[in-house]
Amino acid sequence: MKHVSILVPRGHTSLVNMEGTYHILSEVNNCLASLDRDPLFKVQLVGISEEATQRNGLFTVTPDLLIKDVKKTDLIIIPATQDPPHIVMELNKEFIPWIIDQYKGGAEIATFCVGAFFLAGTGLLKGRQCATHWKMVNDFRQMFPDVNVVDDRIMTEEDGIYTSGGAYSFLNLLIYLIEKYAGRDVAVLISKTFMIDPDRYSQSPFIIFKGQKEHEDTPILEAQEFIEKNWQEKITVDQLASMFALGRRNLERRFKKATSNTVVEYIQRVKMEAAKKALETSRKSVNELMYDVGYSDTKAFRTVFKRVTGLSPIEYRNKYNKEAATA
Incomplete structure (x- = not known):
């Protein structure tokens, strides 16, 4: 039987992540019983204090155990934490040596959404891939440049460490873990029981692109602003290099760094973000929208759109513009 430790951090934490994980993994045991199979998970809430207040005292969570009482666990679940990362680290620093020791002892770790900031603070994500909420990717890169954060993935797995995107994509990671530990048949049964789509692997369709501007490279900021104001035009690297009196290689190096x-x-x-907004609100044809954002090659436009969003333009419209799709 696998021992699962769902952490109960101090501060503002996702109660949905904690309760949802507890509920779904407990239901796995019920499903296994219906198949005349032994239970798989022993699920417990684990904290660093007898009680943890949440949302400014609106809720209180009482752990089953404290970390000092858990000598060995098999899977640590870190829920999304909503306080600023430095506050989360300070409030919950007692977890860190325990998490590191358990990982070194063979435990696996799964973190949801911005819980990745806390896990990165332990040093265990250094040099590894990581997913987090797409809104927080730029902040994450700044704080943890030695972690390979991927903004298009809904989950990652590397060396027994699992991460997921936005807070509610924890459901997809749970289905993945259930399939790994209990088999495809049980994962399918759970996905049907809780009506979770088991085949979501990307958060690209949900991303709203906002360029990283928390830097001090003035010519690059100006180049970004020019692109964002003139996305209807055909803009080239050489054009930007000439406008801002930078060599092409120097511009590209500084732009990538910033x-x-x-x-x-x-x-x-930027162009695809404009196309997405038009697909969400307009009844224009895909070709019309393509020309609006400065593309003349249909194949090139569709290829870039699919790479950025994970969907074709028609699939994207059908997903987010029901009126146009119906028409």
Whole structure:
């Protein structure tokens, strides 16, 4: 039987992540019983104090055990934490040596949404891939440049460490873990019981692109602003280099360092964001929208759109613009 420790941090934490994980993993045992199989999970809430107040005292969570009482666990669950990262680290620093020791002892770790900031603070994500909420990717990159954060993935797995995107995508990671530990048949049964789509692997369709501007490279900021104001036009790297009196290689190097995107990627992301908004609100044809955002090659536009969003333009419209899709 696998012992699962759902952490109960101090501060503002996702109660949904804690209760939802407890509920779903407990239901796995019920499903296994219906299949005449032994229970798989022993699920417990684990804290560093007898009670943890949440949402300014509106809720109180009482752990089953304190970390000092858990000598060995198999899976640690870190829920999303909503306080600023430095406050989360200070309030919950007693967890850190215990998490590190348990991982070194063979435990696996799963973190949900911005809980990745806390896990990164332990040093265990250094050099590894990580997913977090797409809104927080730029902040994460700034705080933890030695972690390979991927903004398009809904989950990652590396060396027994699992991470997931936005807070409610924890459901997808749980289904993945259930399939790994209990088998595909049980994962399918759980996904049907809780009506969870088991085949979501990307958060790209949900991303709203906002370029990284928390830097002090003035010419690059000006280049970003020019791109964002003139996305209807065909913009080239050489054009920008000439406008801001920078060599092409120097521009590309500084742009990538400041924004975590190449110049071409940034132009594409801004254009695709405009196309997405039009698909959400307009009844224009895909070709009309393509020309509006400065593309003349249908294949190129569709290829870039699919790479950025994970969906074709038609699939995106059908997902987010029901009126146009019906028409």
